[in-house]
Amino acid sequence: MSARRWGPIVGIAILLGLGASADAQMRGHGGPVRALAVAAGGTLAISGGFDQAAILWGIETGTALTVLRFHDGAVNAVAALPDGRFATASEDGRIALWRAGQPEPERVFSEHAGPVSALALAPDGLALASSSWDGTVRIRALSGGPARVLAGHHGNVNAVAFLPDGRAVSAGYDATVRVWPLADDAGAVPVLFTLPTVLNALAVTQDGEIAAAGGDAVVRLLRPDGRVRAEIDVGPNPVIALAPSPDGTRIAAASAGGAVTVIDRAAGTVLTRLVGPGLPVWSVAWRPEGGELLTGGGDRLIRRWDARTGAPIGPLAMPRPADALAAYHGDRGAEVFRACVACHALRPEDGPRAGPSLAGIIGRRIATAPDYRYSDALKGMDIVWDARTIARLFEVGPARYTPGTRMPEQTITSAEDREALVRFLERATAAP
Structure with missing residues (x-):
C-alpha cells in the first residue's frame, strides 16, 4: 500500500538466508527475475527482479553475495562491466553503476523520462546504451558527460x-529495428527495418548479424542492411529475451510460455529446448565457456542448464511454495487478497516483498512499516490504516487516495468484497 523510495540497503546472503548451494538453483528474489548478466570471469552473475532488487550471485555456490535495494520500481535490465562493476536499470527511469562490495551506487544516470527496458555495453567497453519506454535510446560514456x-x-x-x-541497434513496439549512425557520422540517418510484429528483444553476434524477436514467436536473423537471412519459429508464445552464445554460433530465445529455445545460427534451425515449469522466462544469459545457460523467470528462481543437451543442472521441479492463504480456505476476504499476496506478506517474519509487510497494518500510520523505503509523498500523508481507510483505498484506487505510490492501480468495485478484505486483514495481520 505504499512505494519504495531511493536508498540503498545491502544484505549478505548468510545473514538474510538467501544462499542455496545444493540444487544449482538460485533463490532470493521476491518476484519474477526480470534481468540477468554474467561477469566476464563466469563465476559471478547479477540479476534484477520485479521486487525492485538486484542481487549479486556466486554461480557455483548458488549464494546471494549482495542484495542491492535502490530502485523505485522493477529492475528491468542489468549489465556486467569490464572493470568489475555492474549496471542496473529500472522502471523508475534511472540507471545505477555499482562496484561489488559497495553499499551505494557510484553513479546514477537519470535522463530517461520513462521506464528503462534494456542496457547494452559498447564493443570497446567505454559506453553504455539504454532503451526506454520514453521512446528514446541514450548512449553515455561510463566516464561521465x-x-x-x-x-x-x-x-x-x-x-x-x-x-x-560501434553503431547502436534498437527495437520496439513499433515493429522496427533501427541501426543508428555513429556520433561522428554527420548527416547520416538511421537504417530502418520494419518487421511484421512488435519487438521485445534484440541480440547482435560478433560478425554483426542481428537477431530480433517478439510477439509472433519468430526469431529473425537480419543482415546489417536489413535482409532477413533466416526465420525460426520458436512458438507458440512470444519471445521475451534473446542472448547469443559467446562464440556466436547459437542464440537462446526465452519465451512467455516457460521454454528457452537454443538456435543453431548458421543453419537457422532449433538445436534444443530448455523446458521449465511453464512460467514465463524473462531473462537468459550464457556463461563464458558456452556450455551453460542461466535463466530467470516467473518462479522467482535463477536456474542453470546444460546448453548442449537442454538438461537442467540440479532438480527441475521445485517444491511449490507454501500457500500463505491455505489456512483461510473458504474465506471471501482471503480470496480477494490473493491479488495482493505476491507483493505483500502477512507475517512479520516474511519481511517486505515488492511492497511492505502488512503485519500489524491495522492502526499503523502510513509509510511506517519497518525495513521498507517509502516515498516522501507517502511519508507526509496523514493516514492511519483501519477499516475505513483501507476500504477507501480500494474504492477510489491507490493513485487517487495515495498520490505518489508505486502500488499497481486497482480498485474493488464491490462494497461487500471491500468489507470482506478488511475483516480478513484484521484477523490475518494481528499479532499472535
Missing part, C-alpha cells in the same frame, strides 16, 4: 544492442 539521445521510434523502445563497429 552528457548522453547522446537517439529519437525516432514511435512508442516504447524495448531493446538495444551494439554492432561490432
Whole structure:
C-alpha cells in the first residue's frame, strides 16, 4: 500500500538466508527475475527482479553475495562491466553503476523520462546504451558527460544492442529495428527495418548479424542492411529475451510460455529446448565457456542448464511454495487478497516483498512499516490504516487516495468484497 523510495540497503546472503548451494538453483528474489548478466570471469552473475532488487550471485555456490535495494520500481535490465562493476536499470527511469562490495551506487544516470527496458555495453567497453519506454535510446560514456539521445521510434523502445563497429541497434513496439549512425557520422540517418510484429528483444553476434524477436514467436536473423537471412519459429508464445552464445554460433530465445529455445545460427534451425515449469522466462544469459545457460523467470528462481543437451543442472521441479492463504480456505476476504499476496506478506517474519509487510497494518500510520523505503509523498500523508481507510483505498484506487505510490492501480468495485478484505486483514495481520 505504499512505494519504495531511493536508498540503498545491502544484505549478505548468510545473514538474510538467501544462499542455496545444493540444487544449482538460485533463490532470493521476491518476484519474477526480470534481468540477468554474467561477469566476464563466469563465476559471478547479477540479476534484477520485479521486487525492485538486484542481487549479486556466486554461480557455483548458488549464494546471494549482495542484495542491492535502490530502485523505485522493477529492475528491468542489468549489465556486467569490464572493470568489475555492474549496471542496473529500472522502471523508475534511472540507471545505477555499482562496484561489488559497495553499499551505494557510484553513479546514477537519470535522463530517461520513462521506464528503462534494456542496457547494452559498447564493443570497446567505454559506453553504455539504454532503451526506454520514453521512446528514446541514450548512449553515455561510463566516464561521465552528457548522453547522446537517439529519437525516432514511435512508442516504447524495448531493446538495444551494439554492432561490432560501434553503431547502436534498437527495437520496439513499433515493429522496427533501427541501426543508428555513429556520433561522428554527420548527416547520416538511421537504417530502418520494419518487421511484421512488435519487438521485445534484440541480440547482435560478433560478425554483426542481428537477431530480433517478439510477439509472433519468430526469431529473425537480419543482415546489417536489413535482409532477413533466416526465420525460426520458436512458438507458440512470444519471445521475451534473446542472448547469443559467446562464440556466436547459437542464440537462446526465452519465451512467455516457460521454454528457452537454443538456435543453431548458421543453419537457422532449433538445436534444443530448455523446458521449465511453464512460467514465463524473462531473462537468459550464457556463461563464458558456452556450455551453460542461466535463466530467470516467473518462479522467482535463477536456474542453470546444460546448453548442449537442454538438461537442467540440479532438480527441475521445485517444491511449490507454501500457500500463505491455505489456512483461510473458504474465506471471501482471503480470496480477494490473493491479488495482493505476491507483493505483500502477512507475517512479520516474511519481511517486505515488492511492497511492505502488512503485519500489524491495522492502526499503523502510513509509510511506517519497518525495513521498507517509502516515498516522501507517502511519508507526509496523514493516514492511519483501519477499516475505513483501507476500504477507501480500494474504492477510489491507490493513485487517487495515495498520490505518489508505486502500488499497481486497482480498485474493488464491490462494497461487500471491500468489507470482506478488511475483516480478513484484521484477523490475518494481528499479532499472535
